[in-house]
Structure formats: C-alpha cells, structure tokens
Amino acid sequence: MPATSLAEWLRSVSDDELAALLTARRDLATPPPADSTVLATRAGSAGSVARALEDFDTFTLAVLDALLLADADTEVVSREIITRLLGADPGPALDRLRERVVAWGTDDAIRVVPAARDVVGPFPAGLGASVPELADADLDSIGSDEHAVLAALAAGPPVGRTRDAGRDVPLDEAATPIQRLLARGLLLRRDDSTVELPREIGIALRGGRSCSPGALAEPELPVNPHSQATVDETAAGEALEFLRLTESLLGQWSAQPPPVLKSGGLGVRELRKLARELEVDDARATLLAELVTGAGLVADSQTTTPEWVPTTLTDSWLASPPAQRWLTLAQAWLDLPRLPGLAGQRDAKDKPLVPLTDELRRPGAPAARRRALEALAGLAPGAGVKGAEDLVTVLAWRAPRRGGRLRDETVRWTLAEAAALGVTALGAVTTATRALLAGDRAATLTAMTDAMPEPIDHVLVQADLTVVAPGPLEPELAGQIKTVADVESSGHATVYRVTETSVRRALDAGRTADELHELFRTRSATPVPQSLSYLIDDVARRHGRLRGGVAGSFLRCDDEVLLAEVLGNPVAADCELRRIAPTVLISPLPLAEVLDVLRTAGFAPAAEGPDGRVLDLRPAGRRIPPRTGGNRRPPPAPTAGPDQIAAVITRLRSGDSVATRRKGTEVRLPGGGGGSDTAATLALLARASREQREVWIGFVDSHGTASQRILTPARVGGGILLSTDDESYPLHRITSAALVED
Structure with a gap:
C-alpha cells in the first residue's frame, strides 16, 4: 500500500537513503529530529526547500515545475503525466527530487511538499492559470502582431501590464492586438491594467511542452584542445609575473604605506597610484591589494593614523621559493570571502566601492570560485573553454537558483583572476590547480615547481649600463642585482639599469666596491664594460666620508x-x-x-630636556595596552560526519518505534523519580531484564532534552540501566517507563 504522508514515506526508506538525505540537506539533521514526523515537518518547511532547490539543475527544476502544474502538492500525480507535460522522460531528475524529499512517492503516486509552490512562485515554468477549454485553441488564424504578444508572454512571466485591458471590446471593434486577444479569449484580464496568458496557450506556443527545449539538456561547452604541458608552462609564466607584481607592491608599501580610509579600505587615489607604479590596470591592482591582505602579508596598523603595512609574514614569504609563494597567494584567493571584482562599482548611495572594504565581502565567494574551477577541471586535461560566456551559460544551467544577481559576474571575475594568478591558462586549469582543488599541497608545489622555468645563475651586462636577466634569476642572485640596479622593464626577460643612485644604495646596504666588482665579474656572461667599473669606483670613493649614527x-x-x-x-x-x-x-x-x-x-x-632644564623621568603610573575588538572570521559551521548521521538515524528509528508500538501500564516518575515510584520503576525494569522484554522509557539527557526510547534491558543496578545494545541510561534521568505490548 503506498505511503499516504511524507512521514510514512520516510519511515519506509532504507537507512542508506536516509543517510544520503541528511548528508545532502544538512539543515534537517540539526538539531537531531526525534522521529520521522518531525523530520517530515522540517523537510517541508519553505526555508529548507529553498536551500534544497539551489543544488538542482534546470531540467530538475523543470520537472518540479511540471509536478506543480499537475498540482502534485495537493493530489497524487503519475509519472506519465509529467512525461507528457515535459515532452521527455523525467528520468534521473525525478529521482533527485525524491532523494532530497522535495517529491516523494512511487511513479504512480508522486507528491510534492506543499512549500515547494511558495518557493517556486505563483507561475511554475512561467505559465499562467489553467483554462482547459483552450487546450485545442486555433492559433493559426490570429495575426502576426497578436502572435508576437502571445510569444512574449509565453517566454514568461505570463502576465503583462497594458492600458488596453480596461474594458471589454467586441472583436469587430478591437483596435489593438491586446484587445483582439482578450475578445478571442486567448488572454485573461486580471485587472484594468494586467493581462495573463492561459497555461494551455503557453504550452501550445512552446511546442506542447511545459518547458523550453533548452531546459531539457545541458548546453554544450565548446573547448580548445591544448597539451597539458603547454597550459602548465603558460600559467607558470603568468604566475611569475604576478609574484613580481606582488613583490613590488610589498616593497612600495613597506617604504610608503598607504593610509586607511576613515570608512575603511584603500582610497581611489592610492589605488590609481599603485596601478600607475606597477603599470597595471585598476582591476589587477585591486586583486593584488586584496590578495596580499587576504594572505596576511599586509594588515591595518590600527594606530592613531592607520595605514596598510606589510606584516612580519612578508619576510618569510619573500624568502620562500617561487612555487611556495604562488601557493600562498593561490590558496588565499581560493578561500577569499570577498569579490575584488566589485571594486569600482556603485553602492546604493551611488558611492564607488573601493578595495579592502567590508562592502566587498561575500561569504559565498569561495564556493563560487571552486564551482567555476571544478567545471574546468571536469574537462579533459589541457582542454580550455573558448570563452567566458560559454562557461557562464553552462553553470547557469547547472544551478540557476544559486549565486543571486552576481552569479554570472562572479564566473567572469573568477576566470579573469585565475588567468592573472596563473591558476588557469588558455582557458584550462593547470596540473597544480587540480591538485590545489583536491587539497593536496605537496602535489601542488611539485606541479608548480616542475612547470616554472629553472632559475638561471647569470646576467648579461651591456655597455649602456643595463643588466639583462634572460629568465628568472636564482633567489640569491636576484637579491644582489636588485640591490645594485633598478628594474627598467620586466617580462620573460627583465632589464635592470645601474645608476649612481643604485650603486650608492648597494654601498649603503653594506656592500663594498670590491664585492660589486666581483659580483659582475663572476655573474655576467658578457664582459663587464669599463664604464660600469668606473661608476662603481667613483661612487665608492665619495661614499661614507660623512657618517651618522643612532643614540638612545x-x-x-x-x-x-x-x-x-x-x-x-x-x-x-x-x-x-x-x-x-x-x-x-x-x-x-x-x-x-x-x-x-x-x-x-x-x-x-640628572636628566635634562632639549632646553637644558632638569626633567622628572619617574613613571606617571601603571599603563595597559589599548583594547582592540576582535576581527576574526567565524569558524565554518561543523558538518555532520558518518557517525553523527548514523546516530541521528538511530534516534529517528527509535522515535518511530516509540510512536508505533503499544505500551502497557505506565509508571511515571514526577521530578525524575523518588520514593515508591523509583521502586516500581526498578521492579518493572528488573522484570523486563529477566524476561528479555522490550520496555518503553521517557528519558531526559544531560542537555535537558526529553525523548522516548524502546529498548531491552540487559542489567539494572548501580543507578544505571544498561540495554542489550550497550547503551547506558542513568535511572535518575528516566521520567517514565512501561512494558511494550506485543
């Protein structure tokens, strides 16, 4: 006999099916429901149904729309009716709805939870109210202008506002398409300014289907094939350029930290200054600022005049190998709960959004990035999408209810940022990115190290005092060259220029003239020009004649x-x-x-001041550091593991057993026991233990939550009831007990 209620359906499913439901819809398991009736009530709430629908693709939602069109929320519907409405077999989509308990029942008696209609809205599938007599309406005799109006409403929503709906006009007097359609009965008047397209007309204009043909199958994602090695090498080049820009930002902000706006964030003027000095656009500068802050390399100084200052993590980051530095930034970007792409847009007060402000915070951003990258990772190795819009279309089909109004923009921003960071290249994910998405840091480092070019140990010194690095330099050599020369241009080959100022900088850093001569003599693959030697000697001869120091x-x-x-x-x-x-x-x-x-x-x-007068240096009293409010991200909500899910199911089954089994005379213990009631309870439990009979108990746990259990006592003593399944219950927490009748 088919189940007549959702609670009854839930009691009939297997433990594995229940586990799959509680894993997919985690809100149903918290707090643990007492029985299937409670679970059914929770699963049928509008908020829970709305969250469940976010995971469904367009075809699954089309099947749900067809079920609502057939009024499956109020009466049983057969699978054949849904197939006829869709013009296709609902197949796995119907199974997904049943797995998430949005729909339930056998193929001959399918039902939908009533809250689904509230969540979907008043027009499932974008179709209006049903007028059965219009099922065979003749649409061939209407004019092209009338057909255009019907087609527009058939695309959804089925209602439209017009000035031509104010009064009834006979067909021979109708002057506009709306008036003629109203006169023919092909449109319904809702009020003086609103018309609605009947459901049957909408289905007829859609070719006899409740949904458009595009909803039945996922759009194809066009790709360009590349070798994975080419993708990895291209991405590694972009990664090295991004690392260079990050180093430059940290160097600039170490020397001149930009101020923090009164409202928080980085000012437009400072952002444009950064973009100009790094020779990038505002979007790239915003991404750099957001990432160094998200990675903890830069923070608000929180002083009287706060500034964005590099942290102590910067030094260890700069000393790390390039692959490790890239991994730090890539992981920070993947987990960044913010959308840098929002910077530059306008808020509700028409003020521009600036980087590093709370207005850019979006907790769902990490999940949206992973969703886009995992879609690329699902392609064949080396296959890259031809354009961002193709991926936007596919992801919109896969989850049309997820992401809100920024869903499509987030995909575009993700692809642009991933390409800039070297997470993707040529529209494809790299080997390192696949490992990063899988959470394998060791494999990520290995893949990125292999993809990056081998650092070189030499430079090319030119006669015009330029130094060319034909590739990424060894870290030690790169540091030495940056000390004595300034970057003039960068790319696959970096060009440095040696000037009097740069040589003086190296001498200020403690280098001697002999050390600089030795550096260029041993590390230059070309002869060192005489002009460079003269420059070094001339600057060294004048350096340090006037000295200064620090005294406390x-x-x-x-x-x-x-x-x-x-x-x-x-x-x-x-x-x-x-x-x-x-x-x-x-x-x-x-x-x-x-x-x-x-x-x-x-x-x-005695102590004296700048004017020579004696000062009193005794401490003025005890001081404490200023209190600062915490600004930490809240920890992620814990997810239920297999053991917790199994415990919830055990409780459900126990609650269902209690609800369906008959019990004998109940011994109730007011206040948790005492006196003769306790003696009667002990006698009843002892009898059940001797006869190995099931007993029903009312129980209050350590959190004060009351529940009911059916168990078989194995032993009663020492203030504890031990069941045959090794569960123990303190007697003082048992509020009532009764034998279960056969």
Whole structure:
C-alpha cells in the first residue's frame, strides 16, 4: 500500500537513503529530529526547500515545475503525466527530487511538499492559470502582431501590464492586438491594467511542452584542445609575473604605506597610484591589494593614523621559493570571502566601492570560485573553454537558483583572476590547480615547481649600463642585482639599469666596491664594460666620508675627570657607553635606564630636556595596552560526519518505534523519580531484564532534552540501566517507563 504522508514515506526508506538525505540537506539533521514526523515537518518547511532547490539543475527544476502544474502538492500525480507535460522522460531528475524529499512517492503516486509552490512562485515554468477549454485553441488564424504578444508572454512571466485591458471590446471593434486577444479569449484580464496568458496557450506556443527545449539538456561547452604541458608552462609564466607584481607592491608599501580610509579600505587615489607604479590596470591592482591582505602579508596598523603595512609574514614569504609563494597567494584567493571584482562599482548611495572594504565581502565567494574551477577541471586535461560566456551559460544551467544577481559576474571575475594568478591558462586549469582543488599541497608545489622555468645563475651586462636577466634569476642572485640596479622593464626577460643612485644604495646596504666588482665579474656572461667599473669606483670613493649614527641617550659633563671615572666603572660596559667628545658620552639604551644604572653605582646624574632644564623621568603610573575588538572570521559551521548521521538515524528509528508500538501500564516518575515510584520503576525494569522484554522509557539527557526510547534491558543496578545494545541510561534521568505490548 503506498505511503499516504511524507512521514510514512520516510519511515519506509532504507537507512542508506536516509543517510544520503541528511548528508545532502544538512539543515534537517540539526538539531537531531526525534522521529520521522518531525523530520517530515522540517523537510517541508519553505526555508529548507529553498536551500534544497539551489543544488538542482534546470531540467530538475523543470520537472518540479511540471509536478506543480499537475498540482502534485495537493493530489497524487503519475509519472506519465509529467512525461507528457515535459515532452521527455523525467528520468534521473525525478529521482533527485525524491532523494532530497522535495517529491516523494512511487511513479504512480508522486507528491510534492506543499512549500515547494511558495518557493517556486505563483507561475511554475512561467505559465499562467489553467483554462482547459483552450487546450485545442486555433492559433493559426490570429495575426502576426497578436502572435508576437502571445510569444512574449509565453517566454514568461505570463502576465503583462497594458492600458488596453480596461474594458471589454467586441472583436469587430478591437483596435489593438491586446484587445483582439482578450475578445478571442486567448488572454485573461486580471485587472484594468494586467493581462495573463492561459497555461494551455503557453504550452501550445512552446511546442506542447511545459518547458523550453533548452531546459531539457545541458548546453554544450565548446573547448580548445591544448597539451597539458603547454597550459602548465603558460600559467607558470603568468604566475611569475604576478609574484613580481606582488613583490613590488610589498616593497612600495613597506617604504610608503598607504593610509586607511576613515570608512575603511584603500582610497581611489592610492589605488590609481599603485596601478600607475606597477603599470597595471585598476582591476589587477585591486586583486593584488586584496590578495596580499587576504594572505596576511599586509594588515591595518590600527594606530592613531592607520595605514596598510606589510606584516612580519612578508619576510618569510619573500624568502620562500617561487612555487611556495604562488601557493600562498593561490590558496588565499581560493578561500577569499570577498569579490575584488566589485571594486569600482556603485553602492546604493551611488558611492564607488573601493578595495579592502567590508562592502566587498561575500561569504559565498569561495564556493563560487571552486564551482567555476571544478567545471574546468571536469574537462579533459589541457582542454580550455573558448570563452567566458560559454562557461557562464553552462553553470547557469547547472544551478540557476544559486549565486543571486552576481552569479554570472562572479564566473567572469573568477576566470579573469585565475588567468592573472596563473591558476588557469588558455582557458584550462593547470596540473597544480587540480591538485590545489583536491587539497593536496605537496602535489601542488611539485606541479608548480616542475612547470616554472629553472632559475638561471647569470646576467648579461651591456655597455649602456643595463643588466639583462634572460629568465628568472636564482633567489640569491636576484637579491644582489636588485640591490645594485633598478628594474627598467620586466617580462620573460627583465632589464635592470645601474645608476649612481643604485650603486650608492648597494654601498649603503653594506656592500663594498670590491664585492660589486666581483659580483659582475663572476655573474655576467658578457664582459663587464669599463664604464660600469668606473661608476662603481667613483661612487665608492665619495661614499661614507660623512657618517651618522643612532643614540638612545647621552651624558654630558664639563668635568672630564668625572666622565673618565664613569668610563672606568663597570657600569660603562653595562650601559654600552662610548665617548664621542671630551665632555660627551652616548649610549644606545634609553635615558631612564642609563640613569638608574648610574645611580645604583653611586653616581648622581640628572636628566635634562632639549632646553637644558632638569626633567622628572619617574613613571606617571601603571599603563595597559589599548583594547582592540576582535576581527576574526567565524569558524565554518561543523558538518555532520558518518557517525553523527548514523546516530541521528538511530534516534529517528527509535522515535518511530516509540510512536508505533503499544505500551502497557505506565509508571511515571514526577521530578525524575523518588520514593515508591523509583521502586516500581526498578521492579518493572528488573522484570523486563529477566524476561528479555522490550520496555518503553521517557528519558531526559544531560542537555535537558526529553525523548522516548524502546529498548531491552540487559542489567539494572548501580543507578544505571544498561540495554542489550550497550547503551547506558542513568535511572535518575528516566521520567517514565512501561512494558511494550506485543
């Protein structure tokens, strides 16, 4: 006998089917439902149904529309009716609806949860109200203008607003297509300004189907074949360029951190300055700023005048191999809960959205990126999509209800950002990206390392004082060249220029003239021009004649003998004192610390200010650091594993058993037991244990949640009831008990 309710249907399915349902619709398992009736109620709620529909493709939703057109939410419908409406076999789409319990029942008696109509809307499949007498309406006799109106409404939605619906006009007096269609009965008047296309007319204009032919099959995704090696090498080149731009950004922001806007984010002026200095467009500059922040390489300084400043992670990132640096950025991009592509658009107040603001935050962005990349990963190795719009169309067909208004734009942004980052190339995912999507970091690093060109150990010094790097340099050599030369142009080959300023920079960094001569002599594959040697020697000859240093405090005294006594005391070493003039000593330590040490040694120094007056350096009182609010991302919601799902199913089955089994005389324990009630309960449970009979109990767990169980007692004693399935129940938590009648 077929199930007459959803709860009854859920009781009849297997544990594996229940597990698949609870895994796919995770909201149904939290909190664990007490029985199938509770599960059915939860599965039929509008919010839960709406979430379930987000995973369905266009054809599955077309099958659901056909079920609603056949009123499957109020009466049983056969599969043949759905096949006739669709003009195709519902096949696996109907099974998916039943697996997610949006529909249920056998092929001869299919039902849909009533909330599905509220979620889908008043016009399933974009069709209007049914007028059965129009099923055989003659549409060949109407004019082309009338046919155009009907065709527009048949595409959906089936309602339209018009000034021609105000009154009934006989056919021979009708002057407009709308009036003629109303007179023929081919349109329905809803009010003085609204008309509706009857369902039967819409189906006839769609070729006898409730849906358009495009809904029946997924659009084909045109691809261009490439070798996987070509894709990997092309992407590696883009990755190296992106790493170079990231290094340049970090260098610029280390020297001149941009300010944080009062409303948060990076100002338009600062963004354009960054784009100009990096020689990229605003979109690429935005992506770079968002990624270095998302990867933790840059953060808000949170000072009185906050700035975007590189963090301590920057140094370790710069010292890492290129593949590791790329992986850090690629992983940050994949997990970034923001949409950089929104930058530059206008908000509701017509103000431009700027990078690094909360307005760009979209928690669903990581899932949308993975969805686009996984679609590419599902193609043959090396196969790349011909255009972004083709992928947009396919993904829209696969999940038309997911992503909201930014669904298509997010796909376009994802493809553009992935290509810039070297995650994709030529429209195809790389070997490293496939490993990244699978969560295999070791394989990702190996694949990207193999794809990147081998670093070279030499440069080409030209007579015009330019230095050409014909490829990526070894990290040590790259650092040395960047110290003594400035980047003039970049690409597959980087051109540096040596100038007086760049040589002075190298000398300031501690390099000597001999070391610079040795660098170019040993690392240049071409002869070192004499002009470069002259430049280095000339700058070195003038460098360092005037010197400066840093001191934390000073001591001065007109009595040179007293200063000599201080230098001869052990405290001089403790304070790192050094004489720079007959009457002046300096120390790198703070003044207050130096004075305390001198006073301990028996001296009586005093502190003075810039104007020579004595200062009081005693602390003004206890200080605490300012409190800052937490800005951490909330942890992801925990997902139920197989063990938790199995426990939920066990509870469901137990609850169903309780609801369907008859129980004998009940022993109730007010307040959880006590007195004669406890003795009666123990006697009943002991009897059930001896006779191995099932017993029904009311139970309150440690969280205060009441439930009912049916079990067979194995042992009763020590304040514990132990069942034959090794579950234990404290007696003080059992509120009532009764033998189960056969």
